[in-house]
Amino acid sequence: MIHCEGLVKIFKTDEIEVVALQGLNMTIEQGEMMAIIGNSGSGKSTLLNILGGLDKPSAGQASVGKWDLLKMTKEQLIEYKRSTVGFIWQNNGRNLVPYLTALQNVELPMLIQGKADRAYAKQLLSAVGLEHRMKSRLAQLSGGEQQRVAIAIALSNRPQLVLADEPTGSVDSATGEQILGIFRRLNREMGVTIVIVTHDLSVAGKVDRVVAIRDGLTSTEWVRRESDDEERVHADKASLAGTDGTVIVASSDSAFGARHEEYVVVDRVGRLQIPKAYLDAMNVQGKAVLEFDGKRVSIGPPEVASATMTSAKSDCSSEDGGERTNGASGESG
Numbered sequence: 001m002i003h004c005e006g007l008v009k010i011f012k013t014d015e016i017e018v019v020a021l022q023g024l025n026m027t028i029e030q031g032e033m034m035a036i037i038g039n040s041g042s043g044k045s046t047l048l049n050i051l052g053g054l055d056k057p058s059a060g061q062a063s064v065g066k067w068d069l070l071k072m073t074k075e076q077l078i079e080y081k082r083s084t085v086g087f088i089w090q091n092n093g094r095n096l097v098p099y100l101t102a103l104q105n106v107e108l109p110m111l112i113q114g115k116a117d118r119a120y121a122k123q124l125l126s127a128v129g130l131e132h133r134m135k136s137r138l139a140q141l142s143g144g145e146q147q148r149v150a151i152a153i154a155l156s157n158r159p160q161l162v163l164a165d166e167p168t169g170s171v172d173s174a175t176g177e178q179i180l181g182i183f184r185r186l187n188r189e190m191g192v193t194i195v196i197v198t199h200d201l202s203v204a205g206k207v208d209r210v211v212a213i214r215d216g217l218t219s220t221e222w223v224r225r226e227s228d229d230e231e232r233v234h235a236d237k238a239s240l241a242g243t244d245g246t247v248i249v250a251s252s253d254s255a256f257g258a259r260h261e262e263y264v265v266v267d268r269v270g271r272l273q274i275p276k277a278y279l280d281a282m283n284v285q286g287k288a289v290l291e292f293d294g295k296r297v298s299i300g301p302p303e304v305a306s307a308t309m310t311s312a313k314s315d316c317s318s319e320d321g322g323e324r325t326n327g328a329s330g331e332s333g
């Protein structure tokens with residue numbers, strides 16, 4: 001459903017240029033519920049804003065369903081935002097009108113689009129467990145209840161895609177669980193594709209797939225692995241391997257426990273990101289030595305004394321030739 005390739009976003013201010021996305025590749029299948037994680041400033045919100053049609057990419061490719069996000073006209077963009085996508089922010093203030101009731105808030109975007117549908121608005125509020133608070137003004141609702149109204153609003157245009165930026169960021173953990181439960185139900189029962197940007201690793205543990213973004217590029221993926229869901233995980237692996245030029249090469253214990261398998265993302269031309277902690281542990285700076293034994297690739301610091309490095313001595317004479325202490329390796333295929 002979502003396909004990004006070589007996606008670049010550059011923010012230019014008076015004197016500074018920030019490259020927020022540096023050629024990002026990502027494919028998200030229709031009906032997936034997935035999370036994007038990453039450090040502050042890694043480009044998560046930039047990506048979400050581009051997918052939501054709130055910001056334009058500088059270069060590359062980005063499409064959602066039939067929509068090409070780089071080539072859309074103004075009219076198409078309005079139509080895209082009305083018909084395809086729903087947005088949920090951590091900050092409810094952007095979604096809600098405080099002096100209207102919960103029901104009026106959900107009806108408002110329908111009215112703006114000339115598609116008033118009170119029955120559907122009530123159905124949505126029931127779906128998020130607020131049937132008893134429909135007539136309450138927003139100011140009378142708790143933060144978690146307001147967030148659930150925001151979810152109902154995001155669904156009011158019957159979107160195929162819901163984008164949620166830190167949806168559990170300002171609620172307690174019990175309410176967070178409840179919100180994720182609602183997402184899961186909407187995803188399973190209505191087939192809505194859900195993309196959640198989060199810092200919260202407990203959110204990440206409850207989705208089908210987690211993609212980590214580092215420095216504006218996808219770096220690592222975790223795909224849900226459940227014993228009763230083994231076949232689907234294998235199908236996911238197959239589709240991931242072919243969809244966006246991404247090849248999955250490494251598997252190890254998951255950061256989210258036994259429920260997800262971890263992969264490093266390798267792009268079409270063979271680039272991958274090695275975690276900084278590994279590079280530090282290996283004392284690799286700028287250059288490394290790769291070895292391939294027919295099945296696995298090993299990487300380590302340049303060894304000036306080795307035959308390999310002697311033949312390329314002029315290239316690396318200024319490199320620190322520390323001893324190889326460790327190696328990142330991945331199984332091919």
Ligand SMILES: Nc1ncnc2c1ncn2[C@@H]1O[C@H](COP(=O)(O)OP(=O)(O)OP(=O)(O)O)[C@@H](O)[C@H]1O
Nearest residue numbers: 011012018020038039040041042043044045046047
């Ligand atoms: N409008 C803007 N103008 C200039 N720079 C921007 C703008 N928006 C984002 N950036 C920069 O782009 C980079 C990526 O920002 P982004 O908000 O996407 O990160 P993030 O991963 O969502 O961070 P956080 O988790 O803190 O929200 C950062 O360096 C940020 O300072």
